[in-house]
Amino acid sequence: MRPLFGNDITNTSNNNNNSGNGNNDDDSNNNNSRQNTIIDRLTQNGATPVAHIAGKGIIRVVTRCEDAKENSNLDLSECSLIQVPDAVYHLMRHTELKSCDLSGNVITKIPPKFAVKFNLITELNLSNNQMAKLPDELSDLASLESLDISHNSFLSLPPVVFKMKKLKKLNANTNKIIEIDFDMLDVENNSLELVDLRFNPLTGICYDILKAAKVNFKIELSERQKEEWEDLDI
Structure with missing residues (x-):
């Protein structure tokens, strides 16, 4: 052990x-x-x-x-964690959690077993960590309604979030997202109501498409600051 x-x-x-x-x-x-x-x-x-x-x-x-x-609400925010300790799964093995807050740590990844151990949670806060991807196994969080991955190092939206059938709110602001896979956004069999993409360095084309996107949920965008070279006639 x-x-x-x-x-x-x-x-x-x-x-x-x-x-x-x-x-x-x-x-x-x-x-x-x-x-x-x-x-x-x-x-x-x-x-x-x-x-x-x-x-x-x-x-x-x-x-x-x-x-x-x-x-039934596990708050491990600001605990200086670099990962979810195995002991946490041991301690919570007989508890049905409703929410889990892992914000404000230095976590780089979530293990696949997280979804197995805490499969009943409806809220998951992973903000203010050092994550760049999420495992596909998180799709097993079948009851998850709110996911916060803001203030991390994601370069794109994790594909797994569009496999979470009950997810209503996705907060992905303040990451390093440049491009969006628009095929993922065009998903009808989900419950998404809001996707927050503010304060990401989206390309001009991506930003314009998101602005005009006709999807069945709200996309929040901050005003995009153009790079100096974008105004040059080349």
């Missing part, structure tokens, strides 16, 4: 400051006690922690997983 967290969290330093009064020592002892309790609990459940576990990071992630068991 692979380590529980370890490489899954980028911030592995535990910045305890030993200077100052005795209260700092008490706080440090309390945090260490809580961390040890969490590690012991996970070990009893069959998970394997690493020797130098990710301090505050693991506590944050596990605490939010515990909260998700109560409200």
